[in-house]
Amino acid sequence: MRTTLHPFHAMKALMLAGFLSGSALALAAPAPSFDIARVRADIQTLSSDAFEGRGPATAGEKKTIDYIAAQMKAAGVKPAGDKSSYFQNVPLLQSDIVGTPRLSMTIGGKAIPLAQGEQIAVRAASTGQDAVKIAEAPLVFVGYGVKAPERKWDDFKGVDLKGKIMVVLVNDPDFEGGESDFGGKLMTYYGRWTYKYEEAAQQGAAGVLVIHENEPASYGWATVKNSNTNTMFDIVRKDPKAAHTQMEAWIQRDLAAELFKASGIDIEAAKAAARKADFKPMPLKATMDADYAVKAQVITSYNVAGMVPGKGHPDETVIYSAHWDHLGVGLPDAKGDRIYNGAKDNASGIAALLELARTFAKGPQPDRTVLFLAVTAEEKGLLGTEYYADNPLRPLAKTVGVLNMDGPFGIEKTTDFSISGNAKLDLLTMLTEEGARQGRSYTPDARPEAGSFYRSDHFPFAKRGVPAISFSAGRTLVNGGQVRGKELQNIYTRDRYHQPADEYDPSWNMDSAPGDLTMLYNVGRELADGRSWPNWSSDSEFRAARDQSMSSRP
Template sequence: MNKTLLGLILLSSTAFAQAPQFSTDRLNQDIKTLSSDAFEGRGPATPGEEKSIAYIAQGMEAAGLQPAGDIENGKRSWYQKVPLLRTSIRDAQPKLVLTVDGKSAPLVQGQQIAVRAPLTGQKHVTINNAPLVFVGYGVTAPERKWDDFKGLDVKGKILVVLINDPDFETGQGDFGGKAMTYYGRWTYKYEEAARRGAAGVLIVHETAPASYGWNTVKNSNTNTMFDIVRKDPNASHTPMEAWIQRDEAEAIFKASGLDFDAEKKRAQTRAFKPVPLKATFSADYDVNAEVITSHNVAGILPGKTHPDEIVAYTAHWDHLGVGQPDARGDRIYNGAVDNATGIAQLLELGRAFAHGPKPDRSVLFLAVTAEEKGLLGSEYYAANPLYPLGKTVGVLNMDGGSIAGPTRNFSISGSAKLGLLDDLTRLAAERGRVYSPDPHPEAGHFYRSDHFSMAKRGVPAISFDGGNDLVNGGTERGEELSKAYVKDRYHQPADEWSADWDLSGMTNDLALLYTLGTNLANGREWPNWSPDSEFRRERDKTAALRK
């Protein structure tokens, strides 16, 4: 949720133009169209993708942008091809059996367990009574003198791991307190298990440390999976990656003569050692696996003075497509807030820049694919950039949009320190808005949006959030609406467009983002990360390119 007062305002004293009037009617129309049932949830490599990328490309062209994608027949196209591995489990109910203290029982996909289709490229998964071992948070962090494995050989074993960091519950310790590090992300848990050769991973789901409920886990993990095409997929993925309900974990621990909460407490200390469980896991199911091509959509407004220097706006166009039905029988995951709102804002910014004075630097508008599958479209772009990352001034990402009216504040995903945020804070102050740190750093939002793919390669990048201090209702109402969205709509078919939305806050946000982008595009600033940032070194390596 987002926003503030003031819609039409002058740029700061360093700006070169006046912020245009942004249209709530156009925003509403784009969001309504992209999140309609006709687009079938915008799943990659589906008819919904074809409609989505065509709509975006047509919108960019109508706005007055130029194609900025792959070069075909000597000309730029609107699209960047993104090869992806696509997998799915053939049976709605794969054979999954948990044997605890000698007693076997099937696990129901989507209810007790959420098993992802494997991203190793294999066509069949067979696991026979693989032993379970509890490895705490599954973290190896030498710089923190932390090792949950203590030399354990995990080959052939199923790892049971906790979500988030060891500091989450206490708010203090070796991982920075409540703010999640990358070690707390589920992606890291899978990667570390793969590096060690485990047969599989069971992440124990708990709503608070995960930052979302079981419905989100189920809907995100039991449908079609995607990954970038890797030379050695087994180095990044185990054959079986899954989440289990906490109740199931508690039963396994109890049958093993252990108390779940007590073991979790031990796992929050350096002294923790892996604990074998009196349980085994078996699985047997067929997998559809193939390499497909999805697409990023790219439009550009070439700069008049420094066309090789890029200011980039990004948003992901994809959502979850068609999946398991909800209680109403609805199977289309429309993704209105997540992220038809971001694409609508991207198109509106494109219109504004194309109809304003031509900037000195080029401005890129990039709609990426497969964010919901692990930031894959932005990851592919960052590894295969259409324009050099070293000459990319900064990235402003939009993932979600303000639908509840204006706010007095704004935020970004995570707690990164960088010059872009300083610039944004100064411009917002001129509009009566203040910067509020991410109110939920424990959720790891910094690692969950497409700006992260650019940031980890050194490009100054932020994912904008319109804030939670609503002019109408304050932070109490803002937090209430945010929690309701996560509980009832996020990654669920109920994330649908509504005529009741108040997009005046979204237009305020666009005025702020436009002003920052205009200043960057017409200035000579090269933003950087703070000196203590883990991304500073990568940025500094490219300094010679900018002289």
């Protein structure tokens, strides 16, 4: 448990207890100030068309990582990457569909061509193969595609999927109510498409089709299309076919409804059946054909790492992280714009990272080392962080905690804050205490059905036991409260998230930024100057991994 307060907070506590006078408190270091104009400039630069959407393995990557490293160097932040540089090499498998994929289904005896990005969104194969050729593969509906022995749940019931296409629903079996124990609206990892892809490979399927619906997916078709029809990346695996089928794709709900109707099944009835533990796979009266070439190669992308060394315990590390990548150049939107600028997602997080790095570099030297980590390929499955967690620049056992930033600033100034997911850990307690000093309260994740806990760069650290959170500025606005906050967030998700319209706007309200940065800085400073080792709650699935590394810490 945490036992040491930041010196300023400790002094304040002593004064309140009558042990220090107000004049003594006045001698404490003032709260840091942040240059919001500089934060704006970083966002504007990183999300400009010149950076081409910051796609990994593009000219935009080179500009991005060089810019981040240059800002770190100018701030006096020391290199923390490979060979005393600011960069950590991250080998990735890069895959692209060559040309236009030929896709079709035969539904109830009728051949129907499918247009990439319209009825279907097919990803480039992550298996390393140079072509995908599927002919008349039968389609089988397997509910949510979940096999969870601890929940006594098995959607497969021994069905043979070899040579067949697995059709699955997005999210968990109890998202819309059911007889299961999958967290209700709180998505478990079983609800993530990454899990469903992996399970399809384990089941020996020829491919997998995820049925898209806005509510259980938590985003619209535009996000699905834009995220899946461009260049794909994966970590370099010894056996990629153990984690991926040759064809991974999403389909529109209307197309899925046709599939079920031709098989004499109502789609809502099929969904209702899938919510029960006695669900059995349903063969569909449809087959699929796919034919396209794939260009696959191993490339090197880069994490950017800088540090402010600790003076007392330099081998212990506090990490601030944010992903620098976005979707690069992809399919055009209705206006013909093909550059996915990613201003909020996540030029804003990198701008916050850089401003915090400058503040630590010019402030009192921390007792522990503070690492500023800008990671690659988050949009492709948290790959830069996964690589770091497997190949850490600083030992994970002596990593005190991770504060991740992914779109960290509020749309406007808020009276609350949140984190991605609803995990319980000491870092959240610290944030809650710091928020209270600002008059801000903790609000649980407003969209637990989105599975945000598994979608941000804190997760690879968390599953290895390192206490880690992704900060959110909250949605209860000073002007308009929760109602207006939800309305503005929904507009962003619908109209800009993973779309070319996520661009910098000089009229952005940045009133939230000073308070957000102050919370992040003060919690990080408390960790860096203290002797505590935060942990997960006693009932957390990540507690055991953290406890196992206890012997490596003082």
